[in-house]
Each structure stands twice: as structure tokens, then as C-alpha cells.
Amino acid sequence: MDKTTTAYDNNAERYADKFMAFAPYAEKIRRFRDRYVTENSTLLDLGCGPGNNAAILSTVENLRIIGMDLSREMVRLAKANVPEGDFSVKDLRDLDFKEPCDAVVASFCIVHLTLEETAILIRKIARILKPGGHLYLSFMEGRGQGFETTSFSGDEIFFNYYGRDKIAALLEQNQLAVVETLEGDYEEQDGSFTTDIFMVAQGRTGC
Numbered sequence: 397m398d399k400t401t402t403a404y405d406n407n408a409e410r411y412a413d414k415f416m417a418f419a420p421y422a423e424k425i426r427r428f429r430d431r432y433v434t435e436n437s438t439l440l441d442l443g444c445g446p447g448n449n450a451a452i453l454s455t456v457e458n459l460r461i462i463g464m465d466l467s468r469e470m471v472r473l474a475k476a477n478v479p480e481g482d483f484s485v486k487d488l489r490d491l492d493f494k495e496p497c498d499a500v501v502a503s504f505c506i507v508h509l510t511l512e513e514t515a516i517l518i519r520k521i522a523r524i525l526k527p528g529g530h531l532y533l534s535f536m537e538g539r540g541q542g543f544e545t546t547s548f549s550g551d552e553i554f555f556n557y558y559g560r561d562k563i564a565a566l567l568e569q570n571q572l573a574v575v576e577t578l579e580g581d582y583e584e585q586d587g588s589f590t591t592d593i594f595m596v597a598q599g600r601t602g603c
């Protein structure tokens with residue numbers, strides 16, 4: 397198992413303690429839910445973590461939530477937190493899911509992928525999204541990549557920081573039209589701030 401997944405397995409409860417109800421992120425997912433997620437639809441939650449986003453999304457009537465995460469512990473927590481969801485252990489680098497979805501959430505999961513892996517994932521998401529469907533994609537802005545400890549993990553985790561223009565270009569190349577870009581400051585352990593980016597993109601709507 398890779399170092400990042402071991403770290404998430406070891407620290408899943410601590411991650412959940414911090415992020416199950418982390419107001420700045422919960423607010424962004426609620427906004428996405430209220431604007432773009434419709435009743436009787438299907439949503440794919442990639443890198444679902446402990447089900448923090450799924451718990452908010454699950455208030456939509458008859459929403460089928462399919463969640464995936466590489467950490468067994470995260471999937472265990474997601475199942476406990478959102479019993480109505482369908483969660484499984486999957487590696488996004490080998491995503492072979494093909495069922496058309498009305499919405500896809502990729503919340504802070506590409507931060508653990510290389511740029512090449514993210515480009516492949518975005519291409520696959522574009523194929524999965526139904527025409528007119530919406531993608532929620534969040535990541536930390538910056539340059540560079542490497543292993544770091546965090547407020548929720550003393551074990552090192554691989555993080556990759558992206559430029560918003562680069563991600564917007566990857567989305568547009570795959571006919572995913574960016575309809576919203578929000579940002580927020582996240583305070584790190586040392587008191588410095590990282591910029592979080594929250595994008596919504598819409599799948600192609602016809603010819």
C-alpha cells in the first residue's frame with residue numbers, strides 16, 4: 397500500500413474529527429447541492445473520505461450516492477456516516493466506472509495525484525458526466541509537490557498543488573465548461589495560509 401493511503405488509514409478518525417463539519421468546506425458543498433444536485437439523480441463522490449460531503453448531499457430526495465476512496469478506513473467511516481450511500485475501496489488512478497452520472501464530486505482528491513494522473517481522471521470524469529451534469533472540483537492552489545505532515549496526520553502524505561488556470565484548461569480541453577470558481581483561505585499548522593480553489597464545471601450540453 398502507498399504511504400499516502402497508509403497515512404489516511406491511520407488517521408481517518410482524526411480527519412473526520414476535523415472535517416466532518418468543517419464550516420468553510422461544508423458551506424461550499426451545500427451551495428453546490430442547492431444549485432446543481434437534483435432529486436432522483438446519481439452522484440459520484442471521488443475520494444469520498446469519511447463521507448463528510450456525502451452526508452450533506454444525502455439530504456437531496458432520492459439521490460443515489462456512489463462513493464470511492466482508496467483508504468479502507470475512510471470507506472468504513474463513510475458507510476457508518478452515510479448508510480444510504482454505496483461506498484467502496486477504489487483507486488482513482490484505475491477508475492473504470494462507466495455509469496453515466498448527473499453530478500461528480502472530486503473534493504480535495506486530485507491533491508494526491510500527479511498532474512498526469514489528474515489529467516487522465518478529468519478525461520474520465522468528462523465521459524462519466526451526463527450532458528449538462530455538474531462537476532465539483534476542489535484543490536489547493538500553488539506550485540510543487542511532495543510529502544508533508546498535516547494537522548490531522550503525523551504520517552507523511554503526498555500533496556500536489558495546482559494553478560487554477562492549469563486545471564481550468566484541463567477541464568475546458570475535455571468539454572467541461574467552468575461555471576464557477578470560488579476561493580478561500582485555509583490556515584496551516586504554522587499559521588501560514590493556503591488558497592483553496594472550488595470549481596464547478598458543466599458537461600457538454602449537446603452538439
Ligand SMILES: C[S@@+](CC[C@H](N)C(=O)[O-])C[C@H]1O[C@@H](n2cnc3c(N)ncnc32)[C@H](O)[C@@H]1O
Binds near residue numbers: 464466467488504
Ligand atoms: C483530503 S481527503 C478529502 C476527503 C473528502 N473528499 C473531503 O473533501 O473532505 C483526500 C481523500 O482522497 C483519498 N485518496 C487519496 N488518493 C486516492 C486514490 N488514488 N484513489 C482514491 N482515493 C484516494 C484519501 O484516502 C482521502 O480520503
